[in-house]
Amino acid sequence: MLQATERDPLIQSSSSWTHTHDGLFTDEPEKLGPRDISKPTRYGILAGIWAATFLSSLNTTLVATLLPGISSDFQKSHQASWLGTAYLLATCTFTPLYGRLCNVMGRRGANQTAVFFAALGTAACGFSTSMETLIAARFLGGIGGGGIMTTATIITSDMYSLRSRGLTQGVAAVFNSAGMGLGGPLGGWIADRYGWRWAFLIQLPVFLISFALTSINLHYVTPGKGKSTKDVLKRIDYGGSFTLLGAVLSFLIFLSTRFSEEYPWSHISVYLPFTASIIFFIAFVIVELYLAPEPVLAPFLLKRKIPIFVGISNFLVATCNFTIMYNFPTWFQTVLLTSASEAGAHLIPNGISISLGSLFAGWVMHRTGRYKMLNLIFGLFPFVATILISLMREDSPPAQLWLSILPLGFGNAVVLQTMLIALLAHLPHSAMAVGTGFSQLFRGIGQVGGVAISAALFQSMLNKELHKRIPGENAEEIIRKIRHSATLVANLPPELQRPARDSYAISLRAVFIMAAVSTFLAYLARLPIPDKSLDSARPRSLSVEGIGPEPAPQPINPLEETQDDDEDEEEVEEVAVSEEEEESVLPTRPAIPVRRPRRMSTYESSDGILDLESGGSARPKSHFGSLSK
Template sequence: MLYSILPDKVFPTEERNEKCIGKSSHLSEEVLEETHNSNVSSENVSEFDSMADTETLNYDYGAMNGIIESLDVPLTSGSLGKQTTVGKLSFICIELSLFANVFLTGFDSTVTASIYTTIGDEFNAVSTASWITTSYLITSTAFQPLYGSFSDVLGRRICLISATFLFILGCLGCGLATHIYALDIMRAISGIGGGGLVTLATIINSDIIAPEKRGNWQAFQNLLLGFGGICGACTGGLITAVFGWRWCFLVQIPIGALSIVIGYYYVIDPENYIESSMTLSKIDLKGSITLVISLSLQLLYLTIGGNEIGWFDNTALLLILISVFMLILFISTEIATNALPILPPELLQNSFSMIILSIGVLVGFASYAYLFLLPVLFQIVLGDSISMAGLRLAFPSIFTPIGGLITGYFMNKSPDTLFALVCFGCICMFIGNYLSLLIHKNLNPWLLALYLIPANIGQGMIFPSSLFCFIYFFDKEKQAIATSTAYLFRSIGSVWGVACSASIVKHYLKIYAVRKLKEIPGMDEEKIMSVLKSVSQDISKIGFLDPIVSEIINFAYASSIRKALEFSCFCCGLCLILCVIKVIFKVNGPIRKMKSMD
């Protein structure tokens, strides 16, 4: 079987392989001409021809076995004069390296959601415990768009290794941290690497897998992402109870180290990436710096505004003003740069792109707000321990990869289904977020699990379908940057989801608690603020309060969490409105681009 990647087209398909058979003798002559320069023996060429004649029609990207069985021959990258042998073992190892990182991303996202209040309790900093997640999201979001451009300039392998190394370095620092601020800093370092784990996996697979067959592989990637999330949700509380929360970070290091070793030996760069002599001139350093500063300051404002400082405090306003200035500078840089731009303006100059990217922001907001609010809701309303709250998310989490598998199946059937999958995913997420508002103390556990399924299916469907809707709208040479751009907008929504939902909870908690506590004799404003500060630092202290005060605080907490979930529902509703706008105004989708790549 001949597997070829040319600069602008990805092969194989059955049609192209049939053409390869017809040209096998001509191909053999070209390969023979190259033997003087590439040390290819005539016996290898004969074996190569034999495989081309006998195995091409057996190739099938749709199943793992088909791919493995067909990768016993050279993979030609770029031109026949520069060959890299990729056999069965090599292909398996490449995917093992990529999918190990995907698993770590899923695991890390849910394990921190299930233990951050426990960490906050240990450091007496529950009110700032959300920074364990937020610091990671800020840096991963800020650096995520750089990986698409940098991997085009520096090569896929060095970017993959660097991202994984920074991620596990941060995990090591988290496991050894002795102060909440040190932990937050190391989480930020993890985020710099974590921003590239899934992005680079998608980019590298886009290099080596035909567009019409990418759905199955993206579904498998989503399956591992969801499986990692299940493992994190199920084991986070258990690991914390048995070994301590530090091991939730340390356990990720061996997997990341394995990915680095495998990636170093097996991950290859596409033939058309920039030569080393041109590297410095093609790296958009000014654009990279201005974008990172702009995003970091904006996300910092969203995180501390309304929490540590007021929204219109002088410090907060200074942050947002500098952020806007750096964003304007970034835009002007991208328009004028001669380097490879981080975010090419043409990616944002059409209605369809703006609709899809807006949906990405909104679903990122809703999914992360949902993920981080539910464990707290379970603890407050149902009286769960932190481990039990995490376990309640385990069964519904199985349906996230199922949603991804559904998406992969229909993507392979027809690219025409892509936007329909986006719409259906939005509907499922809206229903799931609405059902979360109906959770109460006496709810049957099985019914509760069923309530959580639609949001997980919707998330599993909308993430890959919206990603490929955006990627397939552009030509192949822009798809690496398009991938990082799509992930960037989704990550911005994720940070907004965590930061804004935390602000909403804190705002309404104060309103509801103060209103009710004032009615209790002897509870003046000073005592009320003392109680709120105490429970904000450690949720478990609610159980040690006076029964009447404890009941009021529980009610206030539950009501404020539901307010945040209502806003999450609103975001899902906006997604549906955008879908309707696309359909009514017949905004062109990616199908034309998809077909042109076949």
């Protein structure tokens, strides 16, 4: 970088020199913003983040059909359920951090950190030598899995306008839904032919491709100044992450010991984790409200109506989704006595319908610029699907058995797409990363809740129904074996098989009804969310307390970026220095170029780092945050 002198030409060649905002000249080309990059670069970024998205979703349902092989290897079937909950627990706990990391590490740094942890955890799963190490490896993979989803959403939001974003997120959801839909059947197919370890190891080359694509292409910049490593470490919400992990983990242990193991309330294994979950939750709230410099759960969003309703909806929708996905194949294994591979195949229609629903929602929002009517109509589809699923019988026609799940995937895909767009439409651009992490946190808790709460309800009902139907001296031992191994039902003698199948059918029907209640409550929670044209201007900033009407427009500082690139051209006209004025100034001050306002889509910082003091903070101190520097 060179200081301009009196020997430099008065007018620099734009092809070889650019000026910086400190009055310096440099021959280094200025990096482009996310909407200035070329199409090949953009598609390279999308290919990288979507490949990782597919694997992240695949791993959420992969273990459902691997459990028999894993259990037979390690002889610890009573711990097998933790293979699913460990991954989802890590996803729930660490996902919100990636909204922060996108701001302080940059988009590429945050995404590649997530991909690294996901790949490391997946490799560790393939080489695990015990159930305990496998559960730990699944937790490690979940640390990255949730971050992949959040960073992919934020990167896509950077590169596309709000209206185009709906269609792009719809395409992204195809990879998400394909992973979730194929996880069960693909895992079972690989396990049957090559062993369960290869279901994990075969993913590693795809993780490597994703990392390489983002390394090559993801170099755009976003507003603000980069932070040092010390600043990054100071801003991470260690206290919030630890207390959230403690609260959710303690509650999961309580559900397992009280309802799966049937320990009484007076047992230390029941009341101790239950008490710990309450203490950790209270500590989490205190840390987020008063202590954390950059809380994972932004307090100002808790004071705003729309983020709260979106969060509640995401929680209940995720609860419904994972309740069905983790229990639907079990119905076919225990009631119809199908194989694990065939049971997993019944999830494929759900994956297809999720893809179609995501594309449909994105296309409609792109064409109409609206999202409210989509929610009102298609938001009821999941409720219809869960009722149809709860009515399944052994003699139900194949069409009902295969197609009942279709409205579930389609409707929930529409809901999740429109809720993300609704949230972003009501937040300023500076709060995009914070808002996305906020939304993903509620969704992650719902995923864990869907698996854990439904498992507790299922085990409690199953224990009750089995005791009704199986008497005798050895009843307790028989009931324990039936409860802990779904594959055992098909091998029971006829006098035990019939009671076991009936007990599973009644217990799973209760779980499906719980999913129906959950999705209906989610529909009610979305009703107060207003419609908004996606072509209208987004809020420039948040109010002082995060509530109430937006503040009146303030004078625009020509040296600062606007909140949304959709308004770039209009605002450039308001603040730009005219060519005539610039020419009249340059001859008199040749050594220091005029500090001309930047194009609104050309950014200051490097590698996607957003200055947290310039409106990106989770604790905005003032509604002038975006103009504070």
